[in-house]
Amino acid sequence: MNAIEIKGLTFSYGNTPVLNGADCCVPEGRFAALIGANGAGKSTLIKMLLGELPLTGENGTIGLMGRELKLFDSWSQVGYVPQNGMASYKDFPASVEEIVQANLYSRIGLFRFGGKKEKELVHQVLSQVGMEPFQKRLIGKLSGGQQQRVLLARALVNQPKLLILDEPTSGVDKENTEEFYRLIKKFNREDGVTVFMVTHDRNCLSELTDDVWQLQDGVMKRVIEERKGENHGDI
Amino acid sequence: MEIFNYGFMQRAFLVGILLATVIPCIGVVIVLKRLSMIGDALSHTSLAGVAAGLILGINPVASAAAACIIAAFGIEAIRRKLPRYSEMSIAIMMSAGIGLAGVLSGFVKNSANFNSFLFGSIVAISDMEMYLVIGVSAVVLLVFLLLYKELFYMALDERSARLAGVPVKQVNFIFTILTAAVISIAARTVGALIVSSMMVIPVACAMQFGKNYKQTVIYAISFDVVFMIAGLFFAYYFGLKPGGTIVLVGVLSLLLIFTGKKVLGGKG
Numbered sequence: 051m052n053a054i055e056i057k058g059l060t061f062s063y064g065n066t067p068v069l070n071g072a073d074c075c076v077p078e079g080r081f082a083a084l085i086g087a088n089g090a091g092k093s094t095l096i097k098m099l100l101g102e103l104p105l106t107g108e109n110g111t112i113g114l115m116g117r118e119l120k121l122f123d124s125w126s127q128v129g130y131v132p133q134n135g136m137a138s139y140k141d142f143p144a145s146v147e148e149i150v151q152a153n154l155y156s157r158i159g160l161f162r163f164g165g166k167k168e169k170e171l172v173h174q175v176l177s178q179v180g181m182e183p184f185q186k187r188l189i190g191k192l193s194g195g196q197q198q199r200v201l202l203a204r205a206l207v208n209q210p211k212l213l214i215l216d217e218p219t220s221g222v223d224k225e226n227t228e229e230f231y232r233l234i235k236k237f238n239r240e241d242g243v244t245v246f247m248v249t250h251d252r253n254c255l256s257e258l259t260d261d262v263w264q265l266q267d268g269v270m271k272r273v274i275e276e277r278k279g280e281n282h283g284d285i
Numbered sequence: 286m287e288i289f290n291y292g293f294m295q296r297a298f299l300v301g302i303l304l305a306t307v308i309p310c311i312g313v314v315i316v317l318k319r320l321s322m323i324g325d326a327l328s329h330t331s332l333a334g335v336a337a338g339l340i341l342g343i344n345p346v347a348s349a350a351a352a353c354i355i356a357a358f359g360i361e362a363i364r365r366k367l368p369r370y371s372e373m374s375i376a377i378m379m380s381a382g383i384g385l386a387g388v389l390s391g392f393v394k395n396s397a398n399f400n401s402f403l404f405g406s407i408v409a410i411s412d413m414e415m416y417l418v419i420g421v422s423a424v425v426l427l428v429f430l431l432l433y434k435e436l437f438y439m440a441l442d443e444r445s446a447r448l449a450g451v452p453v454k455q456v457n458f459i460f461t462i463l464t465a466a467v468i469s470i471a472a473r474t475v476g477a478l479i480v481s482s483m484m485v486i487p488v489a490c491a492m493q494f495g496k497n498y499k500q501t502v503i504y505a506i507s508f509d510v511v512f513m514i515a516g517l518f519f520a521y522y523f524g525l526k527p528g529g530t531i532v533l534v535g536v537l538s539l540l541l542i543f544t545g546k547k548v549l550g551g552k553g
Contacts, residue, residue, distance in 0.1 A: 100444065100448060102444070125448045125449070125450060126449070126450070128448065130444070130445055130448055132442065132444070132445065141492060142317065142441065143317075143491070143492050143495040143497065143498055143500075143501035144437070144441060144497060144498045145496065145497035145498070147497075148437070148497055148498050148499070149441065152434065152437060152438040152441065152445075152446070152449070153438075153445065153449050154449075155434065155435075155438060155446070155449040155450050155451055156449060156450035158434070161431050163433070163434065164434075186496070186497075188496060188497070204445070208449075
């Protein structure tokens with residue numbers, strides 16, 4: 051099954067076309083990267099994938115986890131890591147623990163606060179990304195790399211099947227970037243989480259990813275396919 | 286104490302403490318969503334509602350609430366039209382509100398009544414207004430607690446909140462109504478020109494000490510209650526206008542906190 055399947059996607063801002071019949075598929079368990087110049091439409095594509103921009107039958111189709119996006123309602127299976135939040139979280143008065151627990155919303159439900167079980171899940175996922183000692187720390191007091199690991203923990207706390215990352219290491223130093231990639235790779239290889247990562251960091255591509263997609267002139271084309279010896283299903 | 290011998294001062298303290306409890310609940314979300322100026326825009330627009338209410342002979346607090354709700358949705362509508370310049374929507378709505386209030390105030394027969402909404406008249410509120418404050422405060426506090434985790438997540442990251450299943454549109458709608466209700470009752474008591482300071486200053490103070498979101502909310506409420514009580518005391522014993530005094534106490538406290546942190550931080 052394809053975790054992501056995009057067919058003939060078009061989108062324009064006014065008279066300016068951004069996507070012009072883009073096609074792409076990411077089979078389950080794969081690690082795919084999306085590259086492209088600034089303004090190529092990567093953010094637009096992410097917004098469409100996450101259901102933020104309107105998608106009618108006329109501007110193509112998107113499938114997530116084998117279901118059409120319009121009918122898709124299992125968002126807890128999708129983890130999302132936004133761009134480095136260093137600037138926006140600088141003075142935000144929230145602890146690491148509160149931020150990760152916030153994503154357990156659908157599990158906790160309306161008009162309830164998280165209990166012991168939810169706290170335990172938060173501790174588990176924080177220890178998986180090496181951030182458990184920082185759980186009481188304010189998010190703004192952490193470095194950019196540590197913040198991204200917290201956001202990764204937040205995305206993983208629901209044990210998603212698909213992880214979408216939007217330039218997660220922009221503004222993060224080399225050492226923390228490498229550590230971040232090591233974690234993503236581990237979750238992909240060991241837990242089978244499908245990864246779709248928008249990135250500017252071309253250095254990481256060959257070692258990390260199975261497929262690299264490039265968005266240019268509104269269309270997507272696959273530019274690299276690594277680890278060909280391994281069977282990850284049909285593309 | 287002499288100050289508590291007067292019924293109007295007892296009412297002022299009761300209403301003041303209730304408002305000081307609920308205003309930061311709204312304020313903390315507005316500040317963290319980086320929309321501090323919305324409080325200002327809505328409170329200024331509420332004056333247009335007050336003027337309209339006084340002209341039409343309807344309760345000015347109710348008409349102020351209606352004006353706030355219309356303005357809040359107006360801001361959202363303009364933001365959607367101009368997403369890249371969203372802050373412009375606040376300036377447009379604020380200008381429209383002030384302009385309309387200015388024109389309508391010319392038709393208000395009792396200008397003293399209209400002016401009382403500018404800086405509030407917490408020591409001159411009626412029993413009916415006191416009950417209104419009690420009722421609205423209870424509802425706002427209850428809804429804030431019920432939507433505590435939704436409002437927190439939306440303030441942190443609205444996109445991730447939506448993906449996690451938070452009904453973002455509905456919660457935003459409810460929050461807009463709550464904001465409008467709080468601003469309109471606060472306009473009558475502490476003043477339309479002052480209410481937004483009461484939303485922002487205690488939160489700014491609390492953010493200097495809070496180690497997490499929960500603490501920040503509790504500290505913000507505590508700061509606002511202290512500012513309110515101290516402001517009313519100063520206003521009574523020094524013959525000052527209460528609304529302005531309360532805000533000045535808050536601003537001075539914030540300056541002291543900033544200075545204290547800088548001095549202590551420098552030594553450390």
